[in-house]
Amino acid sequence: MKTRDRILQTSLQLFNECGEPRITTNHIADELDISPGNLYYHFRNKDEIISLLFQRFERQMETALQVPERRVPDMEDMWLYLHLVFENIWEYRFLYRDLDNILGRNKKLRIHFRRILERKINTAAAICKGLAEAGIMDATPEEIAALAQNIAVVATYWLNFQSIRASAAQSGESGKLALGVYQVLSLVAPFLKGEARQLVQQLSREYLA
Amino acid sequence: MKTRDRILQTSLQLFNECGEPRITTNHIADELDISPGNLYYHFRNKDEIISLLFQRFERQMETALQVPERRVPDMEDMWLYLHLVFENIWEYRFLYRDLDNILGRNKKLRIHFRRILERKINTAAAICKGLAEAGIMDATPEEIAALAQNIAVVATYWLNFQSIRASAAQSGESGKLALGVYQVLSLVAPFLKGEARQLVQQLSREYLA
DNA sequence: GTCTATATAGGGATAGAC
């Protein structure tokens, strides 16, 4: 594997583990057993590394946030949507740990992240609208608007919230994500009609087991 | 006013404005037209300033999170609870901007913040339980548990979420808080029975106007 | 491409005069 890619990969790993502000370029070089000078041969600065990682994150997230086009959305779509979003956030969780800090240093990142956030809200709203039109959900447009925002908030910050609450001893990765999906589904559930609502509850029980 | 207090006050202001990691002890001294040495006469280090501010935050938050003892809680309690929580977060928003960073450097803060979070969840759950017992709310214990956590997440991160979404031009302070309260109320609303649900909707409309 | 050595800058913090 090329050094450039190894740097990106290791940076991501260390950032996720310890938080981006704590990881210096020297740490990254150390971990890779290369010299700091070598690292700066491949990247102009730390910011470029972050930007590259962000690009990858953005590309993945954009595919995750595709609104299903052809047909009417259903609970499957909601489930898939949440699942992909949570996996993506988990993979690039360093961004979410220090959002303000990272976005505050880089205007381009700020703008792009904002776009992703809007898209998250819009996709959630679109799916809810689809569910309402399909008769699965019962909610007014105002309720859907508020709901979509709440979905975005919980999806965005759930992992942060959990990492603060949890002590060192921690359940596995997949369990954490599953809990997040459950948590967001529980936002949607009260608006669902009988059958779908119970389906969600059942899904959640399996999920949490 | 004593220099020590002026330092605390100015620190809080600068931290809230620019984020704690960006504000150095020199910045604080500059803003106050005192020397860095003088600042270090009053405080051992930057961390002590943060700890003192945190103490004030904690004290205020704990009074906000009192569960009403004597009587059965109602929607008034929920409203008051949210209002106080949001005002408090706003006053010490620098903590929330860089939560991971700040809590990661100070074990004591981490423990205390975690306690506050648990309390937030418990208070929300207690109020919901009260509403359910009073016949105002219709929700299972599992639903209340998930709801209380979602309330805590949205209440904790709403201002962060908004500050990322919003461009520079921004509506006033009270509007931001009101929107947050509305957003959390919309989590609770679907579980309320007819009259109360409409009361919330009406309350929200007034609030947002 | 990779290394060693080093420049530069800034932040945290202290010593000692006043």
Place this chain on the structure above:
DNA sequence: GTCTATCCCTATATAGAC
């Protein structure tokens, strides 16, 4: 209580040899 001067350390980044 306050100031000036300064020290130390760490992080980013560069220069130039190999």
